[in-house]
Amino acid sequence: xAKTTQPTSMxxxxxxxxxxxxxxxxxSGNEYVYWYRQIHSQGPQYIIHGLKNNETNEMxxxxxxxDRKSSTLILPHATLRDxxxxxxxxxxxxxxxxxxxxxxxxTTLQVKP
Amino acid sequence: DARVTQTPRDKxxxxxxxxxxxxxxxxxxxxxxxxxxxMMQGLELLAYxxxxxxxxxxxxxxxxxxxxxxxATLATLKIQPSEPRDSAVYFxxxxxxxxxxxxxxxxxxxxxLTVL
Numbered sequence: 110x111a112k113t114t115q116p117t118s119m120x121x122x123x124x125x126x127x128x129x130x131x132x133x134x135x136x137s138g139n140e141y142v143y144w145y146r147q148i149h150s151q152g153p154q155y156i157i158h159g160l161k162n163n164e165t166n167e168m169x170x171x172x173x174x175x176d177r178k179s180s181t182l183i184l185p186h187a188t189l190r191d192x193x194x195x196x197x198x199x200x201x202x203x204x205x206x207x208x209x210x211x212x213x214x215x216t217t218l219q220v221k222p
Numbered sequence: 223d224a225r226v227t228q229t230p231r232d233k234x235x236x237x238x239x240x241x242x243x244x245x246x247x248x249x250x251x252x253x254x255x256x257x258x259x260x261m262m263q264g265l266e267l268l269a270y271x272x273x274x275x276x277x278x279x280x281x282x283x284x285x286x287x288x289x290x291x292x293x294a295t296l297a298t299l300k301i302q303p304s305e306p307r308d309s310a311v312y313f314x315x316x317x318x319x320x321x322x323x324x325x326x327x328x329x330x331x332x333x334x335l336t337v338l
Contacts, residue, residue, distance in 0.1 A: 145327075147265075151329075151331065151332075152226075152313050152315070152329030152330055152331055152332055153265070153313070153315075153327075153329045154329065155326045155327065155328070158326075196265075209255065209267055209270055209278070210255075210267070210327060211267065212257075212264060212265035212266075213264070214264060
């Protein structure tokens with residue numbers, strides 16, 4: 110699975126959009142981009158995933174560049190409860206895959222009042 | 223609201239003692255994962271099962287760790303004997319890995335293990 114690079118930490122003002130970048134320059138054509146987050150003392154939580162097209166759900170939006178070498182997770186109106194470590198993970202999805210996730214160090218997002 | 227449950231939530235034990243952690247995956251999920259999280263190493267995958275069969279346990283120290291799924295509603299992770307370096311938070315996750323599924327993993331709340 111492709112390696113990802115994320116900033117170690119970011120700050121965001123409450124109510125503003127939080128834009129979390131992820132570089133995955135060695136991504137291959139059949140690898141998806143997944144985002145999970147981990148709020149302090151809890152288990153990781155799935156946020157969103159995508160292959161090529163931009164995706165949106167009730168939690169966030171995922172913007173993937175045309176060359177797929179990077180992506181951005183957008184929390185449109187960050188709240189204090191969005192303070193967490195955000196993990197960008199790239200992996201293959203197929204009927205024969207293992208489903209396993211390899212977590213990096215992630216980005217610690219601090220939402221400030 | 224289906225969720226993964228883990229017991230115990232906290233465990234303090236002495237070095238050399240046996241520790242058993244339990245996980246109840248979400249009903250209908252076919253894959254169960256065990257992760258360990260420490261400040262130094264972050265989240266590490268220890269082992270995982272598909273349809274109760276072990277797929278990969280290469281992340282586990284084989285001499286002291288063992289993972290089993292005696293039935294579809296229970297996964298166990300056992301450490302015998304435990305050592306202080308095993309102190310960590312152990313997470314169980316389950317998911318439905320199949321063609322057409324999103325492969326989303328749902329994590330339990332974790333077991334915080336402290337070995338003195």
